[in-house]
Amino acid sequence: MKPGLKRSNAPIFWSLFGAGGMLSALFGPALVFITGIAVPFGFILPADAMSYPKMLAFAQNFIGKGFILAVIALFLWFAAHRIFHSLHEVGIHAGVGAKLICYGSAFVATVISVVVLLGLGF
Amino acid sequence: MSKRRPYVRPMEGWWKKNPYFVEYMIHESTALFVAGYAFVLLVGLVRLGQGEAAWNGWLEALSSPFSLIIHLLFLVAILYHTYTWFKIMPITMPPIIVGGKKVGPGVITGSGLLAALGASLVMFALVFWLGG
Numbered sequence: 001m002k003p004g005l006k007r008s009n010a011p012i013f014w015s016l017f018g019a020g021g022m023l024s025a026l027f028g029p030a031l032v033f034i035t036g037i038a039v040p041f042g043f044i045l046p047a048d049a050m051s052y053p054k055m056l057a058f059a060q061n062f063i064g065k066g067f068i069l070a071v072i073a074l075f076l077w078f079a080a081h082r083i084f085h086s087l088h089e090v091g092i093h094a095g096v097g098a099k100l101i102c103y104g105s106a107f108v109a110t111v112i113s114v115v116v117l118l119g120l121g122f
Numbered sequence: 123m124s125k126r127r128p129y130v131r132p133m134e135g136w137w138k139k140n141p142y143f144v145e146y147m148i149h150e151s152t153a154l155f156v157a158g159y160a161f162v163l164l165v166g167l168v169r170l171g172q173g174e175a176a177w178n179g180w181l182e183a184l185s186s187p188f189s190l191i192i193h194l195l196f197l198v199a200i201l202y203h204t205y206t207w208f209k210i211m212p213i214t215m216p217p218i219i220v221g222g223k224k225v226g227p228g229v230i231t232g233s234g235l236l237a238a239l240g241a242s243l244v245m246f247a248l249v250f251w252l253g254g
Contacts, residue, residue: 024156024207025207026237028156028159029197029204029242030241031159036196036197037190039249040181040184041190045250046249046253059170068163075156075159078153079153079156079160089137113167120170
């Protein structure tokens with residue numbers, strides 16, 4: 001790399017976007033159906049599948065923790081990136097403020113998720 | 123400051139004139155629904171961390187008619203995201219060469235949709251057998 005050239009941070013955001021887009025494309029529809037429709041209304045799937053002891057055990061499990069964090073954080077990093085880049089299309093000048101709001105909320109949500117997941121123990 | 127006010131071409135509704143751009147705006151806006159769903163899950167995770175009463179409150183909110191409508195909207199929008207994500211994938215990913223030939227766009231889109239179907243079935247099976 002030539003001296004004085006700043007390495008772009010774009011690949012980081014783009015990777016998070018790609019990972020989140022892929023994860024939400026693979027798991028998103030079924031997850032919405034399970035957590036928002038089937039289980040709360042006892043439709044097809046068992047109604048107590050999301051009871052407190054079961055969800056606590058899931059969130060204390062190493063794989064469960066990873067899955068919850070990946071879904072919440074990557075979904076939001078994906079959405080933040082896509083919404084940020086769509087602002088221009090609807091005539092909003094996307095400056096530093098817009099960037100802070102979009103990526104900042106994804107970052108805050110990621111930190112909250114990590115703190116809660118660690119707090120729940122293993 | 124000069125008093126000149128240069129002409130700025132208005133951007134209002136530019137995408138409505140071309141069906142290709144209408145579709146583009148619709149599939150881009152599915153990100154809002156992905157974000158909305160992720161926020162619902164984030165609230166759920168925070169409530170889980172606050173204990174059993176808080177978690178049960180979140181569960182009760184999920185079984186309201188309003189929540190059902192919101193989740194049906196999430197479902198439709200995110201299903202469309204799945205479809206468009208894999209539809210566009212042949213353009214967004216680097217070409218894959220198998221046996222000296224480039225893998226066709228239909229194969230890439232089809233494999234992606236099949237993978238999504240497989241992932242969904244695995245999750246249903248896990249919830250059915252482990253959650254019952």
